[in-house]
Amino acid sequence: MAAAAVKNGAGGDTKADFARIYEALKEELLRDPAFEFTDESHQWIDRMLDYNVLGGKCNRGLSVVDSYKLLKGVDVLGEEEMFLASSLGWCIEWLQAFFLVLDDIMDDSHTRRGQPCWFRVPQVGFIAVNDGIILRNHISRILRLHFRKKPYYADLLDLFNEVEFKTASGQMLDLITTHEGEKDLTKYNIGVHRRIVQFKTAYYSFYLPVACALLLSGENLENYSAVENILVEMGTYFQVQDDYLDCYGDPEFIGKIGTDIEDYKCSWLVVQALERADESQKNILFENYGKKDPACVAKVKNLYKELNLEAVFHDYESESYKKLIADIEAQRSVAVQKVLKSFLHKIYKRQK
Amino acid sequence: MAAAAVKNGAGGDTKADFARIYEALKEELLRDPAFEFTDESHQWIDRMLDYNVLGGKCNRGLSVVDSYKLLKGVDVLGEEEMFLASSLGWCIEWLQAFFLVLDDIMDDSHTRRGQPCWFRVPQVGFIAVNDGIILRNHISRILRLHFRKKPYYADLLDLFNEVEFKTASGQMLDLITTHEGEKDLTKYNIGVHRRIVQFKTAYYSFYLPVACALLLSGENLENYSAVENILVEMGTYFQVQDDYLDCYGDPEFIGKIGTDIEDYKCSWLVVQALERADESQKNILFENYGKKDPACVAKVKNLYKELNLEAVFHDYESESYKKLIADIEAQRSVAVQKVLKSFLHKIYKRQK
Ligand SMILES: [Mg+2]
Ligand SMILES: [Mg+2]
Ligand SMILES: [Mg+2]
Ligand SMILES: [Mg+2]
Ligand SMILES: [Mg+2]
Ligand SMILES: [Mg+2]
Numbered sequence: 001m002a003a004a005a006v007k008n009g010a011g012g013d014t015k016a017d018f019a020r021i022y023e024a025l026k027e028e029l030l031r032d033p034a035f036e037f038t039d040e041s042h043q044w045i046d047r048m049l050d051y052n053v054l055g056g057k058c059n060r061g062l063s064v065v066d067s068y069k070l071l072k073g074v075d076v077l078g079e080e081e082m083f084l085a086s087s088l089g090w091c092i093e094w095l096q097a098f099f100l101v102l103d104d105i106m107d108d109s110h111t112r113r114g115q116p117c118w119f120r121v122p123q124v125g126f127i128a129v130n131d132g133i134i135l136r137n138h139i140s141r142i143l144r145l146h147f148r149k150k151p152y153y154a155d156l157l158d159l160f161n162e163v164e165f166k167t168a169s170g171q172m173l174d175l176i177t178t179h180e181g182e183k184d185l186t187k188y189n190i191g192v193h194r195r196i197v198q199f200k201t202a203y204y205s206f207y208l209p210v211a212c213a214l215l216l217s218g219e220n221l222e223n224y225s226a227v228e229n230i231l232v233e234m235g236t237y238f239q240v241q242d243d244y245l246d247c248y249g250d251p252e253f254i255g256k257i258g259t260d261i262e263d264y265k266c267s268w269l270v271v272q273a274l275e276r277a278d279e280s281q282k283n284i285l286f287e288n289y290g291k292k293d294p295a296c297v298a299k300v301k302n303l304y305k306e307l308n309l310e311a312v313f314h315d316y317e318s319e320s321y322k323k324l325i326a327d328i329e330a331q332r333s334v335a336v337q338k339v340l341k342s343f344l345h346k347i348y349k350r351q352k
Numbered sequence: 353m354a355a356a357a358v359k360n361g362a363g364g365d366t367k368a369d370f371a372r373i374y375e376a377l378k379e380e381l382l383r384d385p386a387f388e389f390t391d392e393s394h395q396w397i398d399r400m401l402d403y404n405v406l407g408g409k410c411n412r413g414l415s416v417v418d419s420y421k422l423l424k425g426v427d428v429l430g431e432e433e434m435f436l437a438s439s440l441g442w443c444i445e446w447l448q449a450f451f452l453v454l455d456d457i458m459d460d461s462h463t464r465r466g467q468p469c470w471f472r473v474p475q476v477g478f479i480a481v482n483d484g485i486i487l488r489n490h491i492s493r494i495l496r497l498h499f500r501k502k503p504y505y506a507d508l509l510d511l512f513n514e515v516e517f518k519t520a521s522g523q524m525l526d527l528i529t530t531h532e533g534e535k536d537l538t539k540y541n542i543g544v545h546r547r548i549v550q551f552k553t554a555y556y557s558f559y560l561p562v563a564c565a566l567l568l569s570g571e572n573l574e575n576y577s578a579v580e581n582i583l584v585e586m587g588t589y590f591q592v593q594d595d596y597l598d599c600y601g602d603p604e605f606i607g608k609i610g611t612d613i614e615d616y617k618c619s620w621l622v623v624q625a626l627e628r629a630d631e632s633q634k635n636i637l638f639e640n641y642g643k644k645d646p647a648c649v650a651k652v653k654n655l656y657k658e659l660n661l662e663a664v665f666h667d668y669e670s671e672s673y674k675k676l677i678a679d680i681e682a683q684r685s686v687a688v689q690k691v692l693k694s695f696l697h698k699i700y701k702r703q704k
Pocket of ligand 2: 103106
């Protein structure tokens with residue numbers, strides 16, 4: 001069993017252990033008896049995994065380990081527990097890789113994490129679609145291998161299935177609202193924005209890591225719907241920040257130049273602008289939103305200034321924070337409060 | 353519950369009941385509380401399901417119902433049992449739709465079941481990738497809704513997960529062997545052919561329906577590895593027939609004109625030819641296989657004739673049949689024998 005291959009010294013370095021567990025999981029997948037690998041297919045998977053699963057910050061994956069430690073009230077996990085928590089963390093990283101590989105195809109993107117998108121690599125092309133499927137399947141393989149005998153095995157499968165379904169549904173809403181047919185800003189409103197954000201991002205990025213840690217702790221997720229709501233709210237808040245920073249963040253600091261206006265994104269900013277604009281201001285949006293021309297972008301940004309969207313955002317931010325803190329402090333378990341606050345403090349007033 | 357919506361009269365018409373259960377399942381999926389549908393996304397899924405799940409012959413789905421009846425030794429199922437068996441049958445049809453939608457993108461195909469491939473429909477395009485994912489997710493939703501309380505629920509999830517993984521792995525092998533880089537016939541041999549066929553087709557088309565019926569009957573699949581092997585062998589035999597008919601079948605009868613030679617397919621015929629060809633005959637294959645030019649195709653077909661591949665096929669067919677019948681009759685359960693024979697007799701010496 002792969003757990004045995006991971007030495008987790010006392011007071012060990014979580015990030016290093018987490019990284020080593022990736023190698024152990026990959027080795028297992030490459031010897032999976034459910035398929036007869038040829039040399040070529042073995043090499044293909046090896047390379048495809050390193051290319052797509054690695055290279056991110058692993059925030060989601062590591063937060064399973066961190067949350068589990070807080071729930072247990074310990075600083076260091078035993079070897080077996082570290083292995084199980086990290087495996088669930090890696091399952092989320094695999095899920096993310098699956099979404100990103102396919103999203104890049106659908107968005108016709110060029111780069112991801114500082115390298116060409118996987119489908120743009122020579123000799124990959126549309127094989128990337130099947131590689132996405134294989135990434136998703138690896139999660140089931142990992143869970144089956146290491147969690148089959150656990151009392152919460154079916155709950156774990158249900159959790160990943162339901163979160164994947166919500167994410168794909170949010171992605172559908174995004175695709176048909178923002179890509180389909182003619183550009184039509186009247187489709188954009190705060191209800192649509194919230195739904196896209198919650199389903200496409202919040203469940204898998206915020207709720208899923210904590211839900212994994214709860215299951216690992218022997219908890220029944222049915223008792224944690226308040227926690228789910230708080231995390232989904234936090235995920236929404238996180239995406240609103242993302243939309244805000246795309247326009248108002250420091251490109252040096254966030255590492256990219258925002259293009260949401262040019263890309264006709266259903267951003268929180270445009271939704272707020274539409275809500276506040278009079279007829280003539282709406283026409284400015286209709287005429288200039290979603291165009292590459294820098295003069296058009298400038299007109300949109302100007303309107304945002306007129307409508308005082310920076311202040312609107314800062315109000316939203318402090319209101320959200322107050323509400324989240326109140327909801328968190330209403331939780332009975334102090335350990336759960338700690339988990340939720342650790343998430344909130346990672347993102348509150350972030351600049352990148 | 354959807355089951356209540358289905359009236360299954362005594363001695364009822366299985367096909368009509370099966371069709372009605374599709375409508376019930378679709379209605380449930382369109383009111384799934386795990387997503388907040390907008391009108392547009394509701395319409396999108398409704399249309400996407402009818403376009404992609406329907407239109408096939410439903411052989412795989414119906415064979416769950418037929419196998420379950422044989423295992424139980426009854427001609428007619430009760431309403432609840434008919435609903436459950438049909439739901440599992442539809443899950444296989446959904447799985448098939450998921451594979452086909454994505455396969456058509458990867459193969460850059462034009463038509464499927466007599467209509468344009470889904471991704472070629474105006475306003476669909478690469479949204480079809482996400483629709484494929486949603487089709488797969490619907491299986492988990494159906495299983496969760498109707499089988500969550502069954503003692504075999506985790507086994508059912510494991511079964512669909514493992515069969516999906518095998519199919520995607522077979523698809524990978526097919527893609528990297530037959531699409532990757534330069535055309536290289538030396539990669540084609542009987543071992544590669546067998547692996548592609550077994551993993552890409554046999555597990556989901558032959559093993560999965562019977563495995564579903566066995567689980568529904570309360571059986572433990574660990575006791576049925578011989579049955580699995582027989583069904584995978586039958587699936588292999590079925591694909592060899594398919595490869596044979598592509599070249600030697602009557603286009604009037606099979607409803608299409610075979611293009612495996614033009615398409616550089618890793619067909620059983622070319623594998624047999626490579627095994628029997630001398631150096632100069634191999635050169636004929638190297639120079640003419642995988643070219644659209646009818647003169648090249650004719651040279652390949654000529655070589656097949658020289659090598660007597662029709663006779664090689666008929667020997668293979670009768671050997672396979674004998675072996676399968678012997679293996680089937682070695683099964684302890686007469687009901688299981690009946691299930692396996694019903695599959696075999698549907699395909700033995702088929703002309704289309
Ligand atoms: Mg994208
Ligand atoms: Mg996208
Ligand atoms: Mg953004
Ligand atoms: Mg195809
Ligand atoms: Mg194909
Ligand atoms: Mg064929």
